[in-house]
Amino acid sequence: MPATFNHTIIAAEDREESARFFRELLELSEAPSWGPFTNVQLADGVLLQFAEPPVDIQMQHYAFLLDDELFDRAYQRLCDRGVEHWADPQMRRTGEINDEHGGRGVYFKDPAGHAIELITRPYV
Structure with missing residues (x-):
């Protein structure tokens, strides 16, 4: 199987707010979330996983x-x-x-x- 992009973790001060922003802006459906992640899934299956890190966000x-x-x-x-x-x-x-x-x-x-x-x- 060739390599494909699967997911990335995006640091957010408020993971729910950031996930909602992308869902509404890009017309995406909610995805199952777990642990410290609030997930949004793109049409190609890639997950954007929003998390609130314990460090300053770069x-x-x-x-x-x-x-x-x-x-x-x-x-x-x-x-x-x-x-x-x-x-x-x-x-x-x-x-x-x-x-x-x-x-x-x-x-x-x-x-x-x-x-x-x-x-x-x-x-x-």
Whole structure:
């Protein structure tokens, strides 16, 4: 069997809030959770496991590939909620999206302060 990506643990100050944020933004279903994890499952089976670590949270970057229709809905939800967002990872083009790599993209921070990117076309 070839290697595939299975799960990642995402540090969150409030694991329930972070999981709910991603479920609502990306239109994901709830997944069974256990122990210190509140889980969200992507369509390809990958689990995002939110946990409240006993240490300071360091910002990480997570990028999600969406089709155009889901991107439009997710972007509208960001705007409706007043989530600050940028067209670039340097956070200089506030309130914009980009049209790089033949698609569209946007950057913002999740409730735990992680840098999130939504794109409609893969980079490679």
